[in-house]
Amino acid sequence: SDKNYILAIESSCDDTGAAVILDNKILSNVVASQKVHEEYGGVVPELASRAHQQNIVPVVDQALKQANISKEDLKAISYTRGPGLMGSLLVGGSFAKSFSQSLDIPLIEVNHMQGHILANFIEDANDVKPTFPFLCLTVSGGHTQIVKINDYLDMEILGETIDDAAGEAFDKAGKILNLPYPAGPIIDKKSKIGDPTKFKFAKPKIDGLNFSFSGFKTSILYFIQKEVKGNPNFIEENLDDLCASIQRSIVDILMAKIKQASDETGIKQIAIAGGVSANSEIRARLKEGEEKFGWKTFIPKFEYTTDNAAMIAIVGQLKFERNLFTDRTAKSVAKYHI
Ligand code: KG4
Numbered sequence: 476s477d478k479n480y481i482l483a484i485e486s487s488c489d490d491t492g493a494a495v496i497l498d499n500k501i502l503s504n505v506v507a508s509q510k511v512h513e514e515y516g517g518v519v520p521e522l523a524s525r526a527h528q529q530n531i532v533p534v535v536d537q538a539l540k541q542a543n544i545s546k547e548d549l550k551a552i553s554y555t556r557g558p559g560l561m562g563s564l565l566v567g568g569s570f571a572k573s574f575s576q577s578l579d580i581p582l583i584e585v586n587h588m589q590g591h592i593l594a595n596f597i598e599d600a601n602d603v604k605p606t607f608p609f610l611c612l613t614v615s616g617g618h619t620q621i622v623k624i625n626d627y628l629d630m631e632i633l634g635e636t637i638d639d640a641a642g643e644a645f646d647k648a649g650k651i652l653n654l655p656y657p658a659g660p661i662i663d664k665k666s667k668i669g670d671p672t673k674f675k676f677a678k679p680k681i682d683g684l685n686f687s688f689s690g691f692k693t694s695i696l697y698f699i700q701k702e703v704k705g706n707p708n709f710i711e712e713n714l715d716d717l718c719a720s721i722q723r724s725i726v727d728i729l730m731a732k733i734k735q736a737s738d739e740t741g742i743k744q745i746a747i748a749g750g751v752s753a754n755s756e757i758r759a760r761l762k763e764g765e766e767k768f769g770w771k772t773f774i775p776k777f778e779y780t781t782d783n784a785a786m787i788a789i790v791g792q793l794k795f796e797r798n799l800f801t802d803r804t805a806k807s808v809a810k811y812h813i
């Protein structure tokens with residue numbers, strides 16, 4: 476075949492992903508999510524790498540099958556080089572290197588954070604694509620960043636979290652409320668019937684465009700501990716209002732910083748990526764920004780916002796078109812700057 480099919484591998488955290496792309500179109504996007512972490516209330520790195528090791532071959536096989544191609548049709552392999560958990564990155568990276576070597580096709584390294592952002596350019600990700608420059612708020616269980624995108628492969632981090640990620644703030648707050656992991660989607664659901672103004676929690680005071688969520692989490696913990704002393708059923712009796720108030724606080728923090736970034740740069744195109752972009756309140760508040768601040772907002776389809784290989788595939792394609800290939804001796808990097 477003379478078509479430029481590219482296979483992509485994602486294994487930075489707890490999802491094993493493989494996808495095939497051809498001319499901006501995703502032909503398959505397979506994700507094996509790991510259930511082993513649920514009972515621990517968070518991702519256990521050692522268990523994650525073991526699960527990747529089990530999942531990677533079947534996930535790739537399925538991605539090729541769903542794309543209706545054989546491995547000989549592939550023109551390149553892109554993979555997540557970082558950032559992420561080292562043990563997890565090594566599994567996907569080693570697989571991608573070996574596969575590209577055995578097929579004798581180029582290897583393309585991808586920065587996971589660039590992947591989240593550039594998922595906006597997958598053909599069916601959204602109806603309208605952003606133009607340069609635009610801002611992206613990347614918020615998930617592992618990351619919280621505001622990035623200015625000057626061109627496909629030219630980005631600057633304007634702000635990021637100095638401690639916990641936004642998704643972690645949801646999940647850790649949920650843990651305090653005895654909700655299962657990940658708590659983000661549950662808090663979102665309960666918030667719909669709760670009163671967001673009932674409880675107030677300390678908002679971080681962080682200069683510039685950086686974020687901090689650890690003090691916020693501690694303020695929830697102390698508040699709950701104090702209330703539960705007086706009333707052991709406090710959490711159960713106030714669960715919806717607690718969820719709504721926590722969600723309101725987190726979304727307020729995120730919105731304030733993205734607004735500040737927009738004001739400071741004069742950029743009114745705002746994209747959002749990462750698992751937390753599924754949150755109904757952040758979506759609604761961003762949309763509100765279109766009316767209130769003249770923004771144009773971009774929220775990719777859900778399957779392209781959580782960790783997935785399709786976003787690694789679109790970056791792989793962009794680099795393939797530019798002949799940006801990677802040596803097979805490239806090391807995986809846990810902290811990988813955009
Ligand atoms: O992108 P993702 O699937 O994986 C990474 O962490 O990279 O994001 C997962 C995070 C979790 O913290 C989860 O609680 C959060 O996204 N999340 C949500 C919602 N759906 C997922 N947080 C708030 N509201 C949601 N609807």
Ligand code: ZN
Pocket residue numbers: 587591615617618749781782
């Ligand atoms: Zn991610």
